[in-house]
Amino acid sequence: MSHAHTPGNGGAEHPAAPTVDEITDFEVLEIAVRELAIEHGLFTAEDHRRFTEWAESIGPAAGSRLVAKAWVDPAFKERVLKDAVKACKEIGIDWAEPTGFGTPSDYMNLRVLEDTPTLHHVIVCTLCSCYPRPLLGMSPEWYRTTNYRRRLVRWPRQVLAEFGLVLPPEVEIRVEDSNQKCRFMVLPVRPAGTENWTEEQLAEIVTRDCMIGVALPRPGRTADVHPMHRARRPVGSSRD
Amino acid sequence: MAGREELVQQQEIISFLQPALHMPQNWNYELASPVVKAYLHPPHDVGGQFDVPAIYEEKEEEQWELNTYVTCEVLGWRGIWNSEERRRRADNDLGYAMYLGIPYYGRWILAAARMLVDKKHIALSELIEKIAEVKARYARK
Amino acid sequence: MRESESRGTPPAAAGKARFKVGDRVRVKDLPNLFYSRTQMYVRGAVGTIAACTYQDLIPEDEAFNRDGRIEQYYIVRFRQKDLWPGYPFDNDTLQTESPERWLEPADD
Numbered sequence: 492m493s494h495a496h497t498p499g500n501g502g503a504e505h506p507a508a509p510t511v512d513e514i515t516d517f518e519v520l521e522i523a524v525r526e527l528a529i530e531h532g533l534f535t536a537e538d539h540r541r542f543t544e545w546a547e548s549i550g551p552a553a554g555s556r557l558v559a560k561a562w563v564d565p566a567f568k569e570r571v572l573k574d575a576v577k578a579c580k581e582i583g584i585d586w587a588e589p590t591g592f593g594t595p596s597d598y599m600n601l602r603v604l605e606d607t608p609t610l611h612h613v614i615v616c617t618l619c620s621c622y623p624r625p626l627l628g629m630s631p632e633w634y635r636t637t638n639y640r641r642r643l644v645r646w647p648r649q650v651l652a653e654f655g656l657v658l659p660p661e662v663e664i665r666v667e668d669s670n671q672k673c674r675f676m677v678l679p680v681r682p683a684g685t686e687n688w689t690e691e692q693l694a695e696i697v698t699r700d701c702m703i704g705v706a707l708p709r710p711g712r713t714a715d716v717h718p719m720h721r722a723r724r725p726v727g728s729s730r731d
Numbered sequence: 732m733a734g735r736e737e738l739v740q741q742q743e744i745i746s747f748l749q750p751a752l753h754m755p756q757n758w759n760y761e762l763a764s765p766v767v768k769a770y771l772h773p774p775h776d777v778g779g780q781f782d783v784p785a786i787y788e789e790k791e792e793e794q795w796e797l798n799t800y801v802t803c804e805v806l807g808w809r810g811i812w813n814s815e816e817r818r819r820r821a822d823n824d825l826g827y828a829m830y831l832g833i834p835y836y837g838r839w840i841l842a843a844a845r846m847l848v849d850k851k852h853i854a855l856s857e858l859i860e861k862i863a864e865v866k867a868r869y870a871r872k
Numbered sequence: 873m874r875e876s877e878s879r880g881t882p883p884a885a886a887g888k889a890r891f892k893v894g895d896r897v898r899v900k901d902l903p904n905l906f907y908s909r910t911q912m913y914v915r916g917a918v919g920t921i922a923a924c925t926y927q928d929l930i931p932e933d934e935a936f937n938r939d940g941r942i943e944q945y946y947i948v949r950f951r952q953k954d955l956w957p958g959y960p961f962d963n964d965t966l967q968t969e970s971p972e973r974w975l976e977p978a979d980d
């Protein structure tokens with residue numbers, strides 16, 4: 492190394508990140524821990540493969556289906572609000588997967604929070620990043636940042652505005668800090684202009700952000716648009 | 732292995748890593764209670780702390796991140812630890828500097844490694860040798 | 873595997889819940905040492921029980937792998953104005969979970 496990489500004021504001159512063909516420190520540690528755990532019989536490669544298969548099967552589409560069905564079927568909505576884990580089975584989501592007793596981290600206490608024209612829910616976990624994975628998939632990275640967790644509970648309207656969601660003061664904003672073993676999902680208000688839509692059509696406008704509560708569904712809005720930070724070696728790429 | 736010059740430079744970078752309570756803190760024979768409470772505050776409890784507006788970007792998941800998540804969950808599935816212990820180790824025990832500075836799943840895998848060593852499932856010497864071996868394995872490719 | 877660490881076996885009952893929906897409660901400020909899931913920002917604040925949820929281990933024990941003490945959990949609702957000085961919107965609320973031992977009756 493010929494030139495200095497000493498961090499300067501504001502950390503503007505951190506050492507360069509590794510190049511793409513270099514293996515990173517965390518990749519090395521991850522491989523070492525996984526291989527040793529398997530060598531010591533703490534779990535099997537098959538356990539890891541099975542859990543990975545489940546993790547790759549989950550995503551927000553299940554939540555979208557649940558919301559769309561709740562919008563068109565009031566009896567289903569009542570079942571969702573009464574016992575969401577049980578109601579999830581009706582849309583093909585079993586919270587007991589993939590182990591028979593659920594995942595170690597998601598527990599089985601899902602609660603669906605129903606918005607009204609005068610009440611808007613938004614979800615955060617200020618302590619880590621608790622999130623209803625079986626129904627919405629893996630949490631977005633921004634949901635895990637200290638920034639979102641610090642600010643949402645105290646300045647919810649400012650944070651929502653940064654997501655492009657501005658709500659009038661007469662709408663009560665209810666922040667749900669998911670700090671223990673309940674998991675939460677927002678059931679937004681069905682927007683105007685969707686009369687006579689099929690469940691499939693409705694599900695398309697219920698994006699992940701709508702179910703976290705940082706966006707509202709509306710006709711024509713079928714994706715959450717954020718700047719994208721690309722992975723160096725995304726899921727599915729192999730080193731070997 | 733890193734060269735001598737690189738090691739000296741690494742040493743310099745380490746010296747910049749000083750999260751601190753910004754008050755004089757040498758020779759602390761006694762501390763006022765609010766200061767003790769600040770030190771003992773669990774780092775993960777950040778709700779209401781000041782921060783600046785941010786761009787909430789999406790991040791594509793790295794393969795090692797998914798592997799880390801699965802390894803930690805499978806360790807729970809097989810009864811080696813539970814998720815509350817994982818949160819304690821990854822979000823608190825690492826301390827402020829690592830909590831704020833290390834990527835999300837980087838903290839998870841560090842927590843898992845430390846737990847396996849603490850519970851004597853793996854000897855630290857064995858883990859260190861394995862890390863060196865994995866590094867060498869992929870350096871050759 | 874140790875089944876006690878799995879989520880499969882429901883923990884032994886903790887007895888009758890001390891609070892019911894609508895009760896006013898204050899969050900205690902117990903000392904912080906090594907681990908807690910009771911946020912600083914709710915401590916000392918008064919809120920209303922919004923739901924009695926489940927019974928489970930308490931996080932301070934579970935984080936160190938101790939089984940045994942099972943408690944009733946609640947969802948508590950606060951007015952944002954009661955949590956943050958100068959909070960400008962009267963209607964806004966916040967909910968969070970708490971195990972029973974962190975709550976005491978508030979008669980205000």
Ligand SMILES: [Fe+2]
Pocket residue numbers: 616617618619620621622669670
């Ligand atoms: Fe969390």
